[in-house]
Amino acid sequence: MSAPRSPRRDGFLPAELTGFVGRRQELTALKRLLGTARLVTIIGPGGVGKTRLAVHAATELRRRFSGGAWLIELAEVSHPAHVAQVIAAGLGMRDQSDRDPVDVLAEYLRQRRLLLVLDNCEHLATAVSELLYPLLRRAPDLQVIATSRQALGVTGEHLFPLDPLAVPPAEPAPSLGELLGFESVQLFQERSRAVAPAFAVTEDNRRVVAQLCARLEGLPLAIELAAARMRSLTVAQIAARLDDMAGLLAGGNEGGQPRQRALSALMGWSFELCTPAERLAWIRTSVFAGTFDLEAATAVCGLPNPDDAGVLDALAGLVDKSILTRVGDSAPRYRFLEPIRQFGRARLAESGDEHATRERHCAYFRDLVGRADAECFGPAQLDWLVRLQQVNADVRAALEFSLQNDGVDAAAIAGALRVYWHSSGSLSEGRRWLGTVLRVYAEPDRRRGLALWTDGWLALMQGRVEAALPALREGRELAESRADADLRDDMALAFGVAEMHTGDLVAARDTLSAAYRGFRARGDHVGTAIALVQLALLECVGGDADAAAAHGAECVRLSERHGESWYRAHGHWVLAVAWWRSGRAEEAIEELRASIHLMRQFGERLVMARSFEVLGWIAADQGDPDRAVRLLGMADRLWSDTHATLSAFGRLSTFHDRCIADLERRMGAEALQRGMTAAAGIPLDAAIAYALGEPEPRARPAVEGHRTSASSELTRREWEVAGLLADGKANRQIAAQLVISLRTVEAHVEHILNKLGFRSRAQVASWYVAQVDQRERDGAVAVVRVRRV
Numbered sequence: 001m002s003a004p005r006s007p008r009r010d011g012f013l014p015a016e017l018t019g020f021v022g023r024r025q026e027l028t029a030l031k032r033l034l035g036t037a038r039l040v041t042i043i044g045p046g047g048v049g050k051t052r053l054a055v056h057a058a059t060e061l062r063r064r065f066s067g068g069a070w071l072i073e074l075a076e077v078s079h080p081a082h083v084a085q086v087i088a089a090g091l092g093m094r095d096q097s098d099r100d101p102v103d104v105l106a107e108y109l110r111q112r113r114l115l116l117v118l119d120n121c122e123h124l125a126t127a128v129s130e131l132l133y134p135l136l137r138r139a140p141d142l143q144v145i146a147t148s149r150q151a152l153g154v155t156g157e158h159l160f161p162l163d164p165l166a167v168p169p170a171e172p173a174p175s176l177g178e179l180l181g182f183e184s185v186q187l188f189q190e191r192s193r194a195v196a197p198a199f200a201v202t203e204d205n206r207r208v209v210a211q212l213c214a215r216l217e218g219l220p221l222a223i224e225l226a227a228a229r230m231r232s233l234t235v236a237q238i239a240a241r242l243d244d245m246a247g248l249l250a251g252g253n254e255g256g257q258p259r260q261r262a263l264s265a266l267m268g269w270s271f272e273l274c275t276p277a278e279r280l281a282w283i284r285t286s287v288f289a290g291t292f293d294l295e296a297a298t299a300v301c302g303l304p305n306p307d308d309a310g311v312l313d314a315l316a317g318l319v320d321k322s323i324l325t326r327v328g329d330s331a332p333r334y335r336f337l338e339p340i341r342q343f344g345r346a347r348l349a350e351s352g353d354e355h356a357t358r359e360r361h362c363a364y365f366r367d368l369v370g371r372a373d374a375e376c377f378g379p380a381q382l383d384w385l386v387r388l389q390q391v392n393a394d395v396r397a398a399l400e401f402s403l404q405n406d407g408v409d410a411a412a413i414a415g416a417l418r419v420y421w422h423s424s425g426s427l428s429e430g431r432r433w434l435g436t437v438l439r440v441y442a443e444p445d446r447r448r449g450l451a452l453w454t455d456g457w458l459a460l461m462q463g464r465v466e467a468a469l470p471a472l473r474e475g476r477e478l479a480e481s482r483a484d485a486d487l488r489d490d491m492a493l494a495f496g497v498a499e500m501h502t503g504d505l506v507a508a509r510d511t512l513s514a515a516y517r518g519f520r521a522r523g524d525h526v527g528t529a530i531a532l533v534q535l536a537l538l539e540c541v542g543g544d545a546d547a548a549a550a551h552g553a554e555c556v557r558l559s560e561r562h563g564e565s566w567y568r569a570h571g572h573w574v575l576a577v578a579w580w581r582s583g584r585a586e587e588a589i590e591e592l593r594a595s596i597h598l599m600r601q602f603g604e605r606l607v608m609a610r611s612f613e614v615l616g617w618i619a620a621d622q623g624d625p626d627r628a629v630r631l632l633g634m635a636d637r638l639w640s641d642t643h644a645t646l647s648a649f650g651r652l653s654t655f656h657d658r659c660i661a662d663l664e665r666r667m668g669a670e671a672l673q674r675g676m677t678a679a680a681g682i683p684l685d686a687a688i689a690y691a692l693g694e695p696e697p698r699a700r701p702a703v704e705g706h707r708t709s710a711s712s713e714l715t716r717r718e719w720e721v722a723g724l725l726a727d728g729k730a731n732r733q734i735a736a737q738l739v740i741s742l743r744t745v746e747a748h749v750e751h752i753l754n755k756l757g758f759r760s761r762a763q764v765a766s767w768y769v770a771q772v773d774q775r776e777r778d779g780a781v782a783v784v785r786v787r788r789v
Helices: 024-033 050-064 080-090 101-110 122-138 183-195 206-215 220-231 235-244 246-251 258-273 276-285 294-301 310-320 338-351 354-374 381-390 392-403 408-416 418-423 427-440 446-461 465-482 485-501 505-522 525-542 545-561 566-581 585-602 605-621 625-642 653-667 669-680 684-692 716-726 731-738 742-756 761-778
Strands: 039-043 069-073 114-119 142-148 157-161 324-327 333-336
Touching: 024 039, 024 050, 024 157, 039 050, 050 069, 050 114, 050 142, 069 080, 080 101, 080 122, 080 427, 101 122, 122 142, 183 206, 183 220, 206 235, 220 235, 220 258, 235 258, 258 338, 276 294, 276 310, 276 338, 294 310, 294 354, 310 324, 310 333, 333 338, 338 354, 354 381, 354 392, 354 408, 354 418, 381 392, 381 418, 381 585, 392 408, 392 427, 408 427, 408 446, 418 427, 418 446, 427 446, 446 465, 446 485, 465 485, 485 505, 485 525, 505 525, 525 545, 525 566, 545 566, 566 585, 566 605, 585 605, 585 684, 605 625, 605 653, 605 684, 625 653, 625 669, 625 684, 653 669, 716 731, 716 742, 716 761, 731 742, 742 761
Parallel strands: 039 142, 039 157, 069 114, 114 142
Antiparallel strands: 324 333
């Protein structure tokens, strides 16, 4: 499984899996409009191709935006209050503060020239409008492309109506040459060839092709669904089937426009042509808010035999019929286009089975996050964090469903997400959910106890001790009343951190030590690791560097023994602070670099900020003020990105203040500020390389015939993967050679395709070979020529 996606600074737009057919005039007009308009809303009926046009335009325009172009899919968002946090998450923001998410988002965007593509806004039109108004006012370099079936109603909005593709007249049928000039026919021919390579529009079939495209009203989605049938039917047979549904086309769904009735009819026909198992899978898996895998589909479909291969066969059939889209390689996930998902949801509601299906959906994700919590301390940790990110939309949906009922599952989910919310930097979102859960679910049981602990702990990680104490006090009383030793240790851990924050180091040492003994006695590795890190921090502040080093080293050993990385990185970091405090600077630097190496795979900027901080303190002590300023400036940028401060980690901020004061005395306040500001603009990859003492990442040369820019540079690891692709290696072989997980390889391949704008591995291979050849000709580097693919 791939590392959690920490979206690139230059944006994220999905690679197009099929060719972009037609829409050249619309594309040119949209790009021209975006030259002056800051908000353009592409409006049109479902299935008309709004998303495809928006993403393609953004892909061609992204070089204009130093902050990148980003696709944010809102179809998966059901509650208006979640729009800001979904956009923030899509941008890779990690909000550790307790501020209003709109303010945090506006501040982030204000500093960037950035293009947002907000897809499927119609069900959230009011919420999106209310959000975009302050964002556009406060972030002058922000531009937005929205897609919606209706206008958003924002001041300054420019509407871009998108009509269906041009269709030929059914009678009299155009000549073959004229027919091929219609974009709807071009699309039908190209998509048909994907499943029937020998197909072509000819003199023999031109009349029926013209009739079919006219009947489908030029809707791209309808054309693609019809083309998918070319695997087993002829054009004439497809047209005949649509003729059989003439009543539905003409009179069914009277409230809709004709073209929408055509799409509904075609989906209805597709539904009827499915097997019973495929129909069941379609309507029941439509409950998913985001992508889903086979395991999730099997649980939600609710077949009598959970091992029944029928679900896999049904999903495969839906993929073959273009109802589902498969994403991923070795561990495929599935997704619906939004109109198709909505068709399934309507059928699900009509079936009377919606509540039961949503109950299974909620139970599955309750159990999933429970498994993730239980297995988070071990070699599967990174895989679980990725999986939780992949299913985040469905976890939200499960929380909402449970909160609309008794809240039991919501309390279980909220408590089990404690490590995920912390490690993913989603402290604010976690606390918002927990606040709602604790209001709804009042049963004084272990579920509520864990939710109270999680709420208090996240508040402490935000540095908000007073906000944490009410939940922690209630949790401690609940633990005592239930004689729950596990919960008592959890609460002791949190109270020890709170005491350390307030400066009562004696009480904090006693409280944390008691929690540590309890965790260790019952084999709670997560609790033990956290307690060790906090005890080490306490001793660093208290002045006992040897005791701090002992705690940090024990945390590293515990994590290494279990193949765990997250807390191991924290252990290396706190051990570095201890070594620095005892005058062992070189050993401290090695520990900090080990922490950064581990955190790089998580994309975790908060722990990197702490590591940059300590490296800066060490550089200042070693008489290298320029390096110290650069490291502290890079740390400041990461603190700003995460909306966190060093105060959330004990009383270490005193060391930062001393270092800044010392640097001001040496170089003056103005020079210090200039240096830190300049360092804050260094790209993250380059900042990490600088901290690790590695060469700065080099920009990749341009490829003839393919435009590149800073936004299409590959990281060193991606460059390695591209080279192995050029050498003809499969993903599993790449994983083995680079000693990384298969899913990490899949993520690298996806990123390479997105950055270069390619659709296939072969294109990447050819591109790579061209780069190697060019470098050899230029004499830039000496490389071994890879075998041409």
